[in-house]
Amino acid sequence: MANSLCSDNGGTIVNAASICGRQGWPIREPDIIVTTPAALLNHVDVDRRRRMEFMRGVKYVVFDEADMLLCGSFQNKVIRLIQLLRYDEKLLSRSKTPVSELATKLEESSLSTDDALDLEGEDELPPEAISDEDDDDKEDIVIINDEAESVKKTRREWRRVRKHYERSKQYVFVAATLPVNGKKTAGALLKHMFSDAEWVSGNYLHRHNPRLKQRWIEVSVDTQVKELINAVNHGLESEDLDTDGGIHRTMVFANTVEAAEAVAKILNYTGLECLRYHKNCTLEERAQTLVDFHEKGGVLVCTDAAARGVDIPNVLHVIQADFATSAVDFLHRIGRTARAGQNGLVTSMYTESNRELVQAVRQAGELGLPVETAFSRKRSFRNKLKKKEIQQPLKRVFQLERTQGRCTKVRKWHRCSNITYIDS
Structure with missing residues (x-):
């Protein structure tokens, strides 16, 4: 659909490519990449340079069917992808603004050092997400803050201000249903990860169409x-x-x-x-x-x-x-x-x-x-459904025992096991 969009003179507006299944990485860098989280991570994890170039070039990230992607088997991959993109934002923000200036902004915002350190672990990347960038991360800190008395002091300053980085990417989460009741729902997860996000909803959110x-x-x-x-x-x-x-x-x-x-x-x-x-x-x-x-x-x-x-x-x-x-x-x-x-x-x-x-x-x-x-x-x-599925076969077993008038041995019932009859 993106490739079918044309301007008034008939020329294509954007160039889009898909990465999924057997399709490999596009030779020419497209304007839009349509992909699944797993397929994208598989491609960017192969080549570190490709990952860095790709992450730096991304400006807009759209998650369609966000409630599905943020739950179940998709959740870990989506969160890791978001963390990689955020890490690139921090690197880019750090390269533009000296650490000393960011520390000054932090003090002006009346956030104490202890409060900043308490926030430190909330947005951390898992080891597998940042292991490749750790070395470059340390080098960048040393180069940026030449006026610091020591590397240790520089790192300590950055630990204080890394929560206050300049946002260079926009994240858009789209879903027809987005439940927020419960800590593990997609809506609750988004509120935790993007506390300053703007929420836009239609008139029929979680309602069926009146037609x-x-x-x-x-x-x-x-x-x-x-x-x-x-x-x-x-x-x-x-x-x-x-x-x-x-x-x-x-x-x-x-x-x-x-x-x-x-x-x-x-x-x-x-x-x-x-x-x-x-x-x-x-x-x-x-x-x-x-x-x-x-x-x-x-x-x-x-x-x-x-x-x-x-x-x-x-x-x-x-x-x-x-x-x-x-x-x-x-x-x-x-x-x-x-x-x-x-x-x-x-x-x-x-x-x-x-x-x-x-x-x-x-x-x-x-x-x-x-x-x-x-x-x-x-x-x-679902629990009620499973309970009824278990009770009904067991009820038939006991009825069978009474009607046949003989001893029947029933193997211990487990959730996924079958009932077997053994005549004594």
Whole structure:
């Protein structure tokens, strides 16, 4: 998209390149690099000179889907990347301003030496993040402050003022959902790392679009397949939805790859052709799937891999064959429809195990409140789900013992183990 931007005379405005998967480092330095945190770190860690040149040239850093990048397996890599960029800011600030001048500014700000030392460890880099620059760091300090009486004194002054460096890069974090309840949430982490950040939010933060029409269907194991087929047909036959040139697009979400494959087989068996989109599909297959879905429409069976970052216009119907495991995932799924001023329909199928989460989400919607109160319930809902999954098989085991009238030995239950029956 960046490369497609042109000026009035037809010339390209910016030059963009992507670094991900098999794509290597661009030969010519582009204006914009689009990448994943892991891929970028893998490339800059190979060559120290490349890392220094790259970090010095970066002026703007944009983190899309910030709530995902600052949680889970992405978090450590993103934090390390931010720390590397901040370290370059400090080096650049130090090269422009003598340490003695910064120390004077520190004293004028009425911050005592003890307070400065207390702040010292809050913004430290991990050893692996700064090990390559340590030697240069020491040399720079000696060169900059020629008037200092000793290297030891210079370092001590810099330790006092390194929290007061000139910012030379701008960080932008973008997310449709950014929970702040809890110390480990993405919002809380940003407030800690960027205490002076400016927060900008839209009117529908943590709320669903008012143009959405929602249907809620509670299902059981016996009725789930029937209701799924009825939901797909209901969207295809609905007259309330305006199609894009006669093309109808429906997205069906499942929680796992196995569930998505099972849903696809069920729909194909009933004569409803569908496309698949999940992590087990190759990048080429996923790209072609999106092209086909955009051009031809139809039914796209997917996991949450398609809930973020996939902008397909005029998706008319979103079906949750498996209800989302959290309010965050729920908002991202239903956000695939009713975009850019269009209307949309969402059909949510849920079972007894996630009834409480559904009630919390529905209550927030009915009251016109954000569903942020349901964010902190993610762990508790999962624990309840696991507890019910454990209790149900055990209950059947005990019933089996009574009905068969014989001794049954049950292996000790663990969270991820299976129950085995051994006749005595």
